[in-house]
Structures are given as structure tokens and as C-alpha cells.
Amino acid sequence: MKALIVSFSVNGVLGDNLRLITNHIIDAGQNLSVLTNTGTGLVSNPNMDVLAVSFDRNNPTDFINPVSYFKILKFIKKNKFDSVLFLSFHPANLFISKLIPAEKAIFYVHDHDPHSGFSKFDYIFLKPQYSYIYNGKVTLLASSNFMKKEILKKHNNLNPDKIRVIYLGLLENLIFPHEDSIEEDIDVLFFGRIEYYKALDVLIDSYRSNKQTYSCVIIGKGNLKDVFGIEKLPNGVTHINDYVPDEELARYIQRAKLVVMPYRDATGTLVIQTAFYYGKPIVATNTGCFPEYMTDGIDGIIVPIENPSELNKAINKLLADRTLRKRMGLNGKKKVEEIFSNKSITAEYIAALKSV
Secondary structure, eight states: OOOOEOOOOOSSSHHHHHHHHHHHHHTTTTOOOEEEGGGGGGBBBEEEEEEEEEEOOTTTGGGGGGHHHHHHHHHHHOOSSSEEESOOOTHHHHHHHHOOGGGGGEEESSSSOOTOOOOHHHHHHHHHHHHTTTTSSSSSEESSSSHHHHHHHOOTTTTTTEHHHHHOOOOOEEEOOTTTTOOOOOEEEEESOOOGGHHHHHHHHHTTTOSOOOOOOOOOOOHHHHHHHSSOOTTTTTEOOOOOOOHHHHHHHHHHEEEEEEEESSSSSHHHHHHTTOOEEEEESTTTHHHHOOOOOOTTEEOTTOHHHHHHHHHHHHHTOHHHHHHHHHHHHHHHHHHOOHHHHHHHHHHHHHOO
């Protein structure tokens, strides 16, 4: 197998997923080529040939630099790949797709449709790629059966066999030894970038309606006033508006009694796997892959979207019952080993690459 992985995403789930997948595919004994952004930090080694091209969102001239596209052309022409896996959307993908047969292309669909976190600017550039991936010729990878069903519902021209479901795995940069001495002094924890679709305004409304004060920590860069119109946080709620290093974030998770995900909409996630790794139950909304990655009443509680009352009820139920929290946490840890194992997920990626 001679495979190429294409991903220019540096940050967030997609950037982390690129580094995770490439490392595990190489560990599985496969050689690999990677076409990526300079910001991902990937470099060539004996088992991985990397071409890193600068595509900085803050420097628009990067996207029209002919030198960059010449380098990409030369890199692809030099290697006759058996399969090409696009791990993220990017304007350069449309250029690259013209250089390879569609039958050799595999496209990982992180968002089957633009969600509320997409800007209008992003959508203008991404719309042609949605047309490309839904033309029925390329193989698609979806991070959940929910997403596969949604794709088929909206694009009935597609062959279900051309859509493979591969779950997102566990972020290894957040794996640190469990510290039994850490006290659970945070009642409720949210972590992730501050974006509208993550519905922190609903979480705050839920908190304000609560009769008893509990400690709630929100970790993530972003302005709550700009995104949600939240002028002032209630007493007991803390927002850490900064980048928190991985080891420090892992300690925050271990300090929490539960993790909350009050999203309005969603597709794939790595938050659930991370919380489960540390044995934390989750309260999440009934959207995207959440009801598939979680089991309501077993390793967490699923609540309706944009419903502060039900969110409040679920949070209080877990805060009041330590035994329930521990049982759900243990069930989540088992799920990480059985369903979100990076070794088994890597085997599925290799099988997909070999299938085209």
C-alpha cells in the first residue's frame, strides 16, 4: 500500500486527529506520505515523507501562491499513490483532487453539512468540496452512524457501501497517569473552544435557575460576551479564557465530578473519549454522535438541546449521587478500551486505504 494523507488543519479536533492517525499507521508498520500545513509540526522520517506547505489563514496570499501549488503538483506526480485520504476540508483540496482519480480518493467527513460554527467565509470556499465529495465517486469516512444516515438522507444518489464509519479515537496528548490524590473540587467542567454551537449560554441559564450554587469551570479561548452576549458570569462560574497546557487540562478533568457538553449541534467529538478515559460521567445533549458515543443512563445522561431545565436536572442528579457518578465513570473507561481503542481504529483506517 502506498498512501497519501492530506490535511492542512493545524488546530482543534482535525489537527489532533491527523497527528494521531499518522503516528499509529506508522507504528502499524505502514509507510506513508503526508501533505500538510507547516503549522502541524509533522516532519519527514524514514517511514513518512512529509511535504509541509504554508497556508496561514491570517495571510491570504498563501492561498494564491503559485509556488505552493507547484510544490504540491511535483510531490503528487513524484509518487503514484494507491489511495489518497483527505482528512479535512481546505481550498487546496480542489486542486489536489484534479491530480488523482476520484476512485482513489477517500474523504473524511468531519461535518456532513456546515454547522452553526461555520463562518460565511468558510462556507463559500467549502461549498465546492461538498459537491465533490457527494458526487458518488469518492469513498467517504464518517465518524458515526448518525452522520452516515444524515448523508444518505440528503444525498440519495450515494451507495451506502461507499461510506465507512470509523469512530474518533482517544487524544493521546491528553493521556496522563491517573492521580488518586487529586480532590474532586470542581463540580461541573466544560472544556473546548468557545463557539456558539456549544451553547454555553444554555449552561449559564441552567446554572442561574439552580437553587443551590455549585462550582462550574469553563476552559476555552473565546469571548463569552461576543459569542453569547453573556456580560457577567454568576458567582460560582469561572471562565479560564486561555490556552491550558495538556497536562494542566488533564488535571482539571480529574478534579471534575462531571463533564458537560450542552451543544446546540455537533458531529464528531474527542471530548467524550477524554472524559471517559479519566472516568468522568458526561451530561450531553441529544445531537450529532453524542447519543452514539454515549449510552444514556449507563455512562452519562443525554438531555434535549437548548433545554436549561433538563440540563439542570441531569447535572443535579449526578452531583447528588457519588455512587452513580463512579459507576458511570467506570462504564465510560471500559468503553474507551472496547470502542475507542486507537489500535483498532487505526486498523480500520488501514483497511479503508487498502480498499480503494
